[in-house]
Amino acid sequence: MSEVPDWQPAGIDVDTPSAARIYDYALGGAHNFAADRAAAAALYNALPEGDAWMVARANRAFLQRAVRYCCAQGIRQFLDLGSGIPTVGNVHEIAHQWDPACRVVYVDNDPVSVATTRHMLEGVPNAAMVDADIRNPEAVLGAEETRQLLDFSQPAAIVMCAVLHYVSFDDDAPAIVERYKSVLVPGSFLVISHTTDDPRPEVAAAIRKIFEETSTPVTHRNREQVTEFFKGLELVEPGVVWTPQWRPEDQSGPGYDYPERSATYAAVGRVPLP
Numbered sequence: 001m002s003e004v005p006d007w008q009p010a011g012i013d014v015d016t017p018s019a020a021r022i023y024d025y026a027l028g029g030a031h032n033f034a035a036d037r038a039a040a041a042a043l044y045n046a047l048p049e050g051d052a053w054m055v056a057r058a059n060r061a062f063l064q065r066a067v068r069y070c071c072a073q074g075i076r077q078f079l080d081l082g083s084g085i086p087t088v089g090n091v092h093e094i095a096h097q098w099d100p101a102c103r104v105v106y107v108d109n110d111p112v113s114v115a116t117t118r119h120m121l122e123g124v125p126n127a128a129m130v131d132a133d134i135r136n137p138e139a140v141l142g143a144e145e146t147r148q149l150l151d152f153s154q155p156a157a158i159v160m161c162a163v164l165h166y167v168s169f170d171d172d173a174p175a176i177v178e179r180y181k182s183v184l185v186p187g188s189f190l191v192i193s194h195t196t197d198d199p200r201p202e203v204a205a206a207i208r209k210i211f212e213e214t215s216t217p218v219t220h221r222n223r224e225q226v227t228e229f230f231k232g233l234e235l236v237e238p239g240v241v242w243t244p245q246w247r248p249e250d251q252s253g254p255g256y257d258y259p260e261r262s263a264t265y266a267a268v269g270r271v272p273l274p
């Protein structure tokens with residue numbers, strides 16, 4: 001009989017790959033199952049030159065730069081939607097390096113993400129995990145942890161990195177994003193990264209096919225559709241760009257020399273001051 005790892009929540013479907021666990025594997029994490037690793041291997045083979053790992057690492061590096069940017073702009077509270085399985089450099093770690101008083105609420109609906117994040121946060125002040133579907137903003141915003149830790153009468157950052165592409169056209173992602181934006185006061189930020197089929201439609205088609213077999217099918221959006229999420233906000237320079245191009249801190253980050261191969265748009269918008 002195979003051994004059940006101590007981080008594995010009871011009753012989960014380990015045979016259907018999930019975005020959270022595939023991404024965990026792509027980042028070098030250990031919270032994944034054979035089905036996730038097989039999907040990750042298929043992705044690796046579908047993308048040229050080992051780009052699958054670069055795409056994940058470039059996205060994660062963008063998220064970390066964006067959090068540092070928001071901290072530098074005075075933001076001290078973060079709502080991280082679709083937060084994933086914790087690896088290194090999670091939002092609360094970056095924010096707490098800046099200011100331990102920063103408050104962070106993570107949200108995910110993958111049971112492994114929820115369990116491992118709760119485990120990571122044991123004894124950590126000013127951070128909490130909400131088990132919710134981001135397509136239900138009322139559940140997220142009304143959750144006890146959100147209401148206790150975040151004060152939306154003050155500027156905040158809502159982070160939606162590599163998650164909106166798991167929200168289908170039928171689920172009306174723009175309306176969901178608008179609802180989250182509606183709680184933000186001037187000086188707040190919206191951080192988004194989103195995969196696209198713009199640069200390589202044939203590769204994107206193969207990726208969509210792989211994700212159709214998972215619990216989290218992928219919906220690609222183009223640059224215009226991603227830009228639309230920032231309607232009414234001021235786009236922070238350099239605007240909507242490939243993840244490695246968003247305010248790189250050095251020239252050695254993942255994908256820096258071939259940013260379009262990330263196939264992931266990244267941007268940060270600010271709620272305008274009156």
Ligand SMILES: C[S@@+](CC[C@H](N)C(=O)[O-])C[C@H]1O[C@@H](n2cnc3c(N)ncnc32)[C@H](O)[C@@H]1O
Binds near residue numbers: 083134
């Ligand atoms: C690729 S990971 C991204 C993790 C992290 N945001 C990052 O960029 O490093 C996507 C995460 O979104 C979560 N997710 C997808 N659809 C979701 C939904 N409807 N509600 C909550 N979480 C969702 C997945 O479970 C997964 O953990």
